[in-house]
Amino acid sequence: MLITVSLLLVTTALSVVMLLVLTSLAGSKVAGIQDWGMANGIAVIALLLFAARGVVPDLISIEVANALLLLTASLMYAGFRRYLDLPIAWRLLAAGSLAAFAGVVVFHYVHDSLALRVVAMSAYHAAICFGIYASLPTVADGRLRYPNAFTRTTAFLLGLGHAGRGAFYALDAYAPAALLDPILANLIFFAIGTLALPALSLGAVMLANARVLTDTAYAAEHDYLTGAPSRRAFHDIAERELARARRHGSGLGLLLVDADHFKRINDTHGHGVGDEVLRDIVRRIQGVVRKVDYYARLGGEEFGVLLPDASFETARSVAERLRAALDRPAQGKPGAAYTVSIGLAMLEKGEDFAGLMGRADAALYAAKAGGRNRVECAPRATPDIRPRSGGAKVIRLRP
Incomplete structure (x- = not known):
């Protein structure tokens, strides 16, 4: 017992x-x-x-x-x-x-x-x-x-x-x-x-x-407000995809998406409507990007979209579809119409992610300066040098 x-x-x-x-x-x-x-x-x-x-x-x-x-x-x-x-x-x-x-x-x-x-x-x-x-x-x-x-x-x-x-x-x-x-x-x-x-x-x-x-x-x-991956997670994925692109010689595109006049939306309609706009942007990004693409909220009203295995034409097409999808009122908030500006950059040989991000950011600023609600493509960081018939060289910056 x-x-x-x-x-x-x-x-x-x-x-x-x-x-x-x-x-x-x-x-x-x-x-x-x-x-x-x-x-x-x-x-x-x-x-x-x-x-x-x-x-x-x-x-x-x-x-x-x-x-x-x-x-x-x-x-x-x-x-x-x-x-x-x-x-x-x-x-x-x-x-x-x-x-x-x-x-x-x-x-x-x-x-x-x-x-x-x-x-x-x-x-x-x-x-x-x-x-x-x-x-x-x-x-x-x-x-x-x-x-x-x-x-x-x-x-x-x-x-x-x-x-x-x-x-x-x-x-x-x-x-x-x-x-x-x-x-x-x-x-x-x-x-x-x-x-x-x-x-x-x-x-x-x-x-x-x-x-x-x-x-x-x-x-x-993940971002607590929108549920989108965070900046930290995005950078981790970007470094992995950048290494893979280097190994295989595949294309890698980056889109920086920024809501136009977002402060005006908050001031006019309130921060609740502004939060809904951010969530709406995430929903629409999810509906446009490819299954292999990654997206994240980078901070404020700025979002990033990474496009692995993409040519310039593919990346440009995704960017234009995304801009068009975001050119309408937020769901359930007809008074809070908004648009976005998008900067596009393609990874170049020997470039790190900071360089790619910097060129995409410059393209985004160009889109803002050019009137907003548009896609701007970053020029190549390295010039394309081609000899002329007479032996002289011409330097061209290609998108």
Whole structure:
């Protein structure tokens, strides 16, 4: 009996640790954490009541303890469903837990059978584990891949364990005289029942932590107002695409897009309308650029569009389509009409990204000076020198 009580106390300690870890993540606002935390808090009480079997009345160590354990399982399932933004079948959970609890009561007071009480509890816990397994996606991306695989596998194995435990006792292959008897079969199945919550809680903590890291990385790489990639992310992508363009000798174009008279929009219609204009620009950029292109909000009302594997003609065509798409009122704000000016530059041999950006910026200023609502192409940084028939040379700057 000492072994099983020790196992209960160790599991209780693990639940306390998981509760503390989940509490530390509560400020992250990850969905499901509150349910998982409540489940571990209730589990601590339930496990201590189980450990007190023979010391406290059976009503407390059997009915109350099992009722709390059923609530714990339901909250764990609800937490995973909430985390995945899936509906929670509360009525089904209530019906299943009430049926299991009714089995505990019947097989205690009507027909006293520990084996059948274990069957009733195991059936519900197996259903919960398989439900968690079915809820989690088969494949997750990025940081969520390993935590998702771990939790999904753990839930499935625990579901099999609970199902096997229930089947074992249902067949009356072994009917323990007491739940805490230190017999090998009883210890194995007892461990499955008590360690299930810490194992699932570990998966929940891993998923919550991965979500926090993913959300933090997204916030660092995206503009909070428009959802467009940030200047930092844009520069990282640009350096990668510039290196690739050098390796393969492919074209790389850069568009700098700036809303015309944006201050006037804010002053006339208010900053709320100005914010909507910025979001509208992002939506329309998304509808015009190619799938291989990258865009970002560089700051204020200026946006960048990177055009990998593009010739000058392709880049010019994209720029003109984009200018035309942005030459109309913002959606839902007919009074806030706006246009944009665009500067276009193509990467040249030996040029770094700062040089490309500088030429595109100069082209943008030329577009502003030329009347706005237009596309200006930056001249080549290096002159094109061609010999004349008489041996003299002429220098031409080509777009």
